[in-house]
Amino acid sequence: MTTYHQIPDDEKGYELDLFCVPKHYEEDLDRVIIPHGLIMDRTERLARDIVRDMGGHHIVALCVLKGGYKFFSDLLDYIKALNQNCDKSVPLTVDFIRLKSYCNVLIVEDIVETGRTMETLLSLLSECNPKMVKVVSLLVKRTPRSSGYRPDYMGFEVPDWFLVGYALDYNEYFRDLGHICILNEKAKVKYKV
Numbered sequence: 015m016t017t018y019h020q021i022p023d024d025e026k027g028y029e030l031d032l033f034c035v036p037k038h039y040e041e042d043l044d045r046v047i048i049p050h051g052l053i054m055d056r057t058e059r060l061a062r063d064i065v066r067d068m069g070g071h072h073i074v075a076l077c078v079l080k081g082g083y084k085f086f087s088d089l090l091d092y093i094k095a096l097n098q099n100c101d102k103s104v105p106l107t108v109d110f111i112r113l114k115s116y117c118n119v120l121i122v123e124d125i126v127e128t129g130r131t132m133e134t135l136l137s138l139l140s141e142c143n144p145k146m147v148k149v150v151s152l153l154v155k156r157t158p159r160s161s162g163y164r165p166d167y168m169g170f171e172v173p174d175w176f177l178v179g180y181a182l183d184y185n186e187y188f189r190d191l192g193h194i195c196i197l198n199e200k201a202k203v204k205y206k207v
């Protein structure tokens with residue numbers, strides 16, 4: 015059973031003024047939901063769990079672009095730090111969604127909503143006969159649209175809200191925001207394509 019932190023539906027989050035957000039997004043956001051420091055702390059622990067389970071095996075860390083790149087790079091930094099300082103270590107190579115024959119694959123995703131993206135990717139990957147495939151997603155959305163798919167590792171379970179920041183985007187905006195936040199209604203119109 016994977017453990018994760020559940021963010022409840024009545025989560026109030028934090029006032030924007032408590033943290034630093036880019037000037038160009040100040041008017042667009044309602045609240046901070048997951049501050050950057052908490053994302054990093056949870057990511058550090060996910061790295062430890064992954065090394066505990068996969069230590070000794072060579073793995074290919076597969077980044078699901080574009081949303082996964084921040085989580086991917088921070089997660090790998092923590093795994094690298096553990097590799098340097100622990101008895102068990104995981105030899106790592108990286109790739110960015112390019113299908114070929116892999117040995118052990120760790121798919122790194124930003125958020126699972128319905129689960130369809132991941133199910134499609136997993137069925138494509140299965141054609142390459144990987145020895146082992148594990149999925150780590152920073153966020154999993156609690157939504158009635160879910161197919162029931164759950165990743166092997168997850169950072170947080172979040173309410174059915176549209177979230178931005180830490181590489182999660184709305185029409186390509188907000189990837190350059192450190193915290194995970196709720197977009198306000200005005201911004202949904204402002205950045206609509």
Ligand code: IMP
Binds near residue numbers: 081123125126128131
């Ligand atoms: P799924 O196929 O429904 O699981 O959708 C997963 C993909 O949808 C993610 O990789 C994201 O790119 C995108 N997505 C889903 N929810 C959000 C959100 O709240 N913010 C930003 N992107 C999202």
Ligand code: MG
Binds near residue numbers: 082123124
């Ligand atoms: Mg994604």
